[in-house]
Amino acid sequence: MDPPVVPSERLAGWRRVDETTERAFAAGPVSVDASTVRYERDAAAPPRPFCFASRLRIRPTTAPNPALTALVERRARSGFGDRLAERDIEEIEHCGDRQIAVDDSNASRATLSTFRGVARVDAEKRRVPVEALLAVWAAGEYLLGGGAYPLGEEAYPPGESPADARRELLGIVRGIESPGDRDESN
Numbered sequence: 561m562d563p564p565v566v567p568s569e570r571l572a573g574w575r576r577v578d579e580t581t582e583r584a585f586a587a588g589p590v591s592v593d594a595s596t597v598r599y600e601r602d603a604a605a606p607p608r609p610f611c612f613a614s615r616l617r618i619r620p621t622t623a624p625n626p627a628l629t630a631l632v633e634r635r636a637r638s639g640f641g642d643r644l645a646e647r648d649i650e651e652i653e654h655c656g657d658r659q660i661a662v663d664d665s666n667a668s669r670a671t672l673s674t675f676r677g678v679a680r681v682d683a684e685k686r687r688v689p690v691e692a693l694l695a696v697w698a699a700g701e702y703l704l705g706g707g708a709y710p711l712g713e714e715a716y717p718p719g720e721s722p723a724d725a726r727r728e729l730l731g732i733v734r735g736i737e738s739p740g741d742r743d744e745s746n
Contacts, residue, residue, distance in 0.1 A: 563597040564613045564703050567735040570728075574599040574611070584616070585635065593617045594704075601725075605715060607647070607679040607688055609725055611707030613736045617719035624668070624698035633671050633696045636704055640694045644677060644708065649690055652677040662697055662734045670697035670705075670733075679710070689714055691726065695733045 578598040585592040585610055594614050601609035603620035622628060641652050656672040662670050675692040709725035710716075716725070 561593060561595045561615065561617055561661035562739040563595040564615045565616070565737045566597065566599070566611075566613050566707075566732060567737075570732045570735050571599060573602050574732075575602060577610075589620065591619045591706040593619075599707075601709075606681040607649075607690060607708075607710055607715075609707060609709035609729070611729055611732050611735075612705065614704040615738065616704070617631070618702070624700075624702060629696075629702075630670075632702050633673075636694060636696050637673050639743060640673075640692070640706065641675070644675065644692055646709070648680045649677040649692070649708065650680065652692075658713055660695065660730070660734070662695075662699075662736070664699050664737055667703070668697050670673055670695040672733075675708075676711075688715060691722070693726075693729060693733065701738060703736055703738065705736045707732075 563579060576597065577600050581593060581595040583591060594616055596612055596614040598612040637654065644652050648654040653676050655676055657671050657673045659669045660672045673694045677690055678687045679690050681688055689711040690708050691711055694706035696704050707729050709720045709722060709729060713721060722724060
C-alpha cells in the first residue's frame, strides 16, 4: 500500500527519513493498516521539526462515516501521543481540537488536534518546549498528517520563528492527498 502524497513543492528544506506500512489495529475480522511517510526539517540543533503523512486501509472495506471517523480520530490521537513519547517528548497535553480545510476539495474538513510537550534533547537533559499537530480527515479513505516543532525562538535561524514553523507544517498537512489523486512522481 502506497503512502499518501506530500506535495514536493512544500517540502523545501525537508528530507524524507522513513516510510513504513504497519498493522495499526486488529480485532477479529477487522484490521487497520497504516502506510506512513515521515520527513525531518534540516535544522542545526535538536529537536528537529518533523512531519508525517499516513493513509489508513480498513478491512473489511468500510466507507468513512461519523461513528468510524470519531473512532479513527480517538485512536489517532492516542497513537500520536505514543509516537511523540518515542521521540523523547514528555508532559504531553492535548490542548484542543478544531476543524480546518484541506486542499482536496473532495475531502472532508480535517479535525486538527494540538498538543504541547517538552522534548529532552541531549545528555545534559536540556528541555525544549514543543507543539505538535495532528490532522485526521476523510477523502474516500482516512488520511492523517501532522508533526511537531520547537517553540523556543533559539531553535530557529534569524528571521524564522515557531509561527513560521506552524504555518509551514499546516501547509504541508493541507496538501496531503491520496496517491490516486495526484501524479505519484512527487
